[in-house]
Amino acid sequence: MNYNFRKAELSEIAPIWAILQQAIQRRKEDGSNQWQDGYPNPEVVQKDIEKGEGFVLVTGETIIGYSALLINDEPAYGNIEGKWLTNADFVVMHRVAISENYLGKGLAKLMIKNIEDFALSNTIFSVKADTNFDNLPMIKIFESQGYTYCGEVYFRGSPRKAYEKVLTK
Template sequence: MEYQFRKAEITEIPQIWDILQSAIKRRKEDGSDQWQDGYPNPEVVKKDIEKEAGFVLTEGENIVGYCSILINDEPEYAKIEGNWLTNDDFVVFHRVAISEQYLGKGCAKIMMGFIEDFARKNNIYSVKADTNFDNFAMKNIFEKLGYEFCGHVYFRGGQRKAYEKVLQKSKI
């Protein structure tokens, strides 16, 4: 089967929330405090979808993963302790979570490829993101996909590692 990437629908919140709850549990089992403070939650997902920022990775009828994508909309990024690679328009993604049944199949990388395509389609050539210092899986994916560490940003009192990837203008 082939993976598809599209905007999430309100009716899909229960499936998305199941995926996020499993990811929250995995972070806790890994000994991380990331996502252990009541965030994310179904209301956050609902707001993502209402502002057309919630996206799902699907295989057939199955929701494989979830993320939120925004354009130039992350106020905390202006307060980076460090330096971004660019100061132009950017796409930012948050809340990347993959279904338990699809772990280890490269789905997060596939999703990030779709996010980069989304940026290009909007004539934006910078993708920015952040993750917890102990989210080794995500940091590894950033490294493999060519994201560069740029510094630290803060969310809900916690320090996050900030990354950016500058995209090529034409993908031929």
């Protein structure tokens, strides 16, 4: 299949939200607390897209994944309990989700590769991310893709595992 990673459009909020709802349910079924507090929600997705930070992974016209990408914009990362690998510019990935219909095909890893390419295209050599302590699938993906555990950050009062990958040209 051919995959394309591009900025999301406001007209795509409904299919993006459907994918995020599937991921919220998956987290719940896995016994995770992540995303069980009304976040993310359609308003968050709309803000992502309006700010040019919402991205989709598509095959043909079908949206199969979503992520928000922020450049140097994650206040919580300034208060890490631990130490980042770098202190230069960075891309943050949030809200990474793949459609139920496309799970198990390595597409989260493909999306992360596209996120890394996005960083490099902006001459940024660091990608940072975080996930819940109990989100084992995401932790495994980060570790398999060369991300280094750097410590803990806090979102809405909850500790999260923080990761960074330093990219090379």
